[in-house]
Amino acid sequence: MKGLKYLLVFVCFIPLLIFRDFTPNNELKYLSIADEALRDGHFFAFWNHGAAYADKPPLYLWIVMLGKWLFGTHSMFFLGLFSVIPALVTIRVMDKWTTPYLKNKYRDSAFLALITSGLFVGSAVVLRMDMLMCMFIVLALYTFFKMYSGRAGKYDPVLLPVYIFLAVFTKGPVGILVPILSIPVFLATQHRFRDFGRYLGWRQWGILLALCAVWFGCVYAEGGKSYLNNLLFNQTVNRAVDAFHHKEPVWYYLKTIWYSLAPWILLYVAAIILGIRKHLINTDLKRFFVVIITTTFIALSIFSGKLDIYMLPIFPFIAYLAFLLLPALKGGWLKAAVGLPAVLLVLAFPGYFIVLHYVTLPVEPTWLYPAATFILSAGAAIALYQLYRQQLLRAINSLAVGLLLTVFVGSFALPPLNPYMGFRAMSEKAQSIAHEEGISTYYYYPFRSAENIDAYIGCSLQPLEAEEIAARDGKERFILFVKERDRREKADLQAAIAGHTEYRFGDYSVIVFK
Structure with missing residues (x-):
């Protein structure tokens, strides 16, 4: 036990x-x-x-x-x-x-x-x-x-x-x-x-x-x-x-x-x-x-x-x-120290719907989102009830168990969010395209940690600036990784990749140069 x-x-x-x-x-x-x-x-x-x-x-x-x-x-x-x-x-x-x-x-x-x-x-x-x-x-x-x-x-x-x-x-x-x-x-x-x-x-x-x-x-x-x-x-x-x-x-x-x-x-x-x-x-x-x-x-x-x-x-x-x-301790300070975060976490469930009303989520919401926030709020509500009954340890346990169950349930909602968290989906798509098109060369427009994509694709890739991309267009077949923010904000990059097939994954895109 x-x-x-x-x-x-x-x-x-x-x-x-x-x-x-x-x-x-x-x-x-x-x-x-x-x-x-x-x-x-x-x-x-x-x-x-x-x-x-x-x-x-x-x-x-x-x-x-x-x-x-x-x-x-x-x-x-x-x-x-x-x-x-x-x-x-x-x-x-x-x-x-x-x-x-x-x-x-x-x-x-x-x-x-x-x-x-x-x-x-x-x-x-x-x-x-x-x-x-x-x-x-x-x-x-x-x-x-x-x-x-x-x-x-x-x-x-x-x-x-x-x-x-x-x-x-x-x-x-x-x-x-x-x-x-x-x-x-x-x-x-x-x-x-x-x-x-x-x-x-x-x-x-x-x-x-x-x-x-x-x-x-x-x-x-x-x-x-x-x-x-x-x-x-x-x-x-x-x-x-x-x-x-x-x-x-x-x-x-x-x-x-x-x-x-x-x-x-x-x-x-x-x-x-x-x-x-x-x-x-x-x-x-x-x-x-x-x-x-x-x-x-x-x-x-x-x-x-x-x-x-x-x-x-x-x-x-x-x-x-x-x-x-x-x-050896008693008093209202300890109850308040547990009660204050519990009060804030009780608001997680109604807060989710308020946020959903005003903010567009990057992925389609599933039932797992409200389920996770409900568990979090429920654990906090039980903690507040235990504090009302003068049961400090039970209040701590209730809030902690609610947090753990929230992690458990919320984790099942991660797959659609992974393209916003990591490079796996983008890299697997790039590999698939490279295999289908017979492409063996990868580049990236400079962004943080792009060079470490080699852990997914199994080969090295090099950085290219916009003018270098334009110079290789039509002369070389390659796949380019680009950060969406750079694509939106940099006119020379937009011109260099215009007319080429794009696949977006979260905050990044895969551009195919055939």
Whole structure:
């Protein structure tokens, strides 16, 4: 029975993994990089259309490569497992960690709240390495706490550096930042800083450095000195000090945290603030969670490069700290923190019909749209009723279950929307035309991530400007990918493609030059 709730949540995500297309800007790029690595026989140094790609360590790209090797194509369902399962494992570890301190009913509600927290659930269903890294970070911190509290297993002193390495090997410096900051700061607050070597001593550092040395040696062998320098310095030190991407002000996360943990952020903040005011941060576990949250938040805020998803590793600790404090808290603030988002979500069902009246949807609406919004509103309405009955946990559960069922039902409506989300339909049509017409050349009028369409069509394609398109017209047979916005707004492009057969897919078109 303990595993049933995890199975049911997993089932809610299955349709999303079956029916969704790959997103162009990140997911499709990973597929293209993996294809290039398989063609060239690279496993530690990666390139994206000839340009060095040292942005990410290899572990996740290995998973993408494994999927292609196993199935002969890229499977959304297979790759999605490496986001969904780490999310559930992360929650399972948090649940096990808090079992001695928290009753079942509170842990069940914490589970539902975290798995429906905005960016956490988002990271569980997109193809990125962040959730995998989050899992390894949580495992590392849990292993340390077992060692600290005298409950360590035989292999935990070895597993701690291995988990830290795997976190780094998955995403990079954030993987080591969180444990290496949190552990000594926590020990200092406990007046036990001198014990740091008991947990991360010569043995642990030796294992960590040995694993890193093997990795960096393989990178050097495949990519050379410049690639290794890019990986170690440009993608770490330079991003932290003076980012060349995603540069944001120091207060950036104070703004983004509110929607990153919606709809539960008010509950989390209210519980933690009330707990601090009532001096309830009175156990080692609660203090450790506070240290993890504050040190990571401050460190990532100081770093120059910022993305919302960088905060993912602290979300489990925010959620479970709030629920560790809930049993000792009462009052209207907590009910209001759940009631306000519930009131807003109750409006989803009537709001759908209002929007439908004033806005033309890009695809023909189906019964799944009102069904999904009705479930969302119904879950919120039940939550409000439970709040009226003074049943806070049941209200949380009702709202969370409504959100999960909304994801489940809404996922079945995705296929008609996929042309607006990804390039699969457009690419398959282009391949079909190329086969029928005997065309073997593909081009694109420059738009973001167009070069990664090669992951679908199986061959490279090159950019063409309008004058180059016109120059090739009548002299070469080819297929051109164009963004609709460019086609509407650029007169020279309109002139270059005039008179040729067009097939539109969402915001893009396939133009055939015979």
